[in-house]
Amino acid sequence: MAKTDIGPQTVLYPLPTALVSCEDVAGRRSIITISWTGICCSTPPMLCIGVRKSRFSHFIISSSRKFGLNLPTEDQVQIMDFCGNNSGRDIDKFSECHLTPVSGSKSGALLIAECPVSLECEVRHILELGSHDLFVAEITATYIDESVVDGGGKYIMEKLKPIAYMTKSREYRGGFSKSLGRYGEYKDHFK
Numbered sequence: 647m648a649k650t651d652i653g654p655q656t657v658l659y660p661l662p663t664a665l666v667s668c669e670d671v672a673g674r675r676s677i678i679t680i681s682w683t684g685i686c687c688s689t690p691p692m693l694c695i696g697v698r699k700s701r702f703s704h705f706i707i708s709s710s711r712k713f714g715l716n717l718p719t720e721d722q723v724q725i726m727d728f729c730g731n732n733s734g735r736d737i738d739k740f741s742e743c744h745l746t747p748v749s750g751s752k753s754g755a756l757l758i759a760e761c762p763v764s765l766e767c768e769v770r771h772i773l774e775l776g777s778h779d780l781f782v783a784e785i786t787a788t789y790i791d792e793s794v795v796d797g798g799g800k801y802i803m804e805k806l807k808p809i810a811y812m813t814k815s816r817e818y819r820g821g822f823s824k825s826l827g828r829y830g831e832y833k834d835h836f837k
């Protein structure tokens with residue numbers, strides 16, 4: 647392939663989309679759409695989110711040191727885009743989007759009832775990177791709606807319907823039901 651260097655750019659795709667819910671002791675709350683996120687440790691289970699310093703949610707999470715990371719389905723794409731283009735400084739996104747706030751059982755972190763998967767997270771490290779700070783958080787509980795898991799405990803992708811974000815085209819993509827194989831299926835393929 648004849649590739650051209652286009653300079654340092656944040657090209658990585660597809661990115662997940664998550665709705666991060668948070669609340670501080672004064673009851674200020676928000677939901678921020680986050681694509682700069684990933685699992686970063688297995689034991690203890692940890693994830694990280696990159697949050698721009700100017701976000702209202704940055705202010706809340708910096709003091710509360712806890713949040714919920716909720717996974718939206720394709721049917722919630724409007725909510726996901728809305729929460730990513732409006733600040734909790736100006737509106738209450740829970741009431742605007744008709745979402746139900748619930749408290750996690752471990753730290754009381756705010757979660758969104760309507761998302762099929764919610765991870766309760768407690769911040770362990772904050773790394774200042776530049777425009778964004780990286781919040782590295784331990785996943786202290788995982789809440790999954792029964793309807794998205796089959797009898798054997800496997801996630802049903804057709805029900806989870808995750809939304810991917812394509813950074814450069816700024817487009818949302820869905821349709822992840824096509825399986826390309828299982829972990830380790832090709833480990834001897836080229837031997």
Ligand SMILES: Cc1cc2nc3c(=O)[nH]c(=O)nc-3n(C[C@H](O)[C@H](O)[C@H](O)COP(=O)(O)O)c2cc1C
Nearest residue numbers: 676679680681682697698701702703730732733734
């Ligand atoms: C698809 C998508 C992904 C986004 N990812 C991030 C992200 O990873 N980090 C971030 O700081 N902002 C991200 N944003 C922007 C915030 O969600 C947006 O500025 C939001 O309005 C902030 O809300 P708040 O001020 O209530 O915290 C994203 C927006 C969209 C639409």
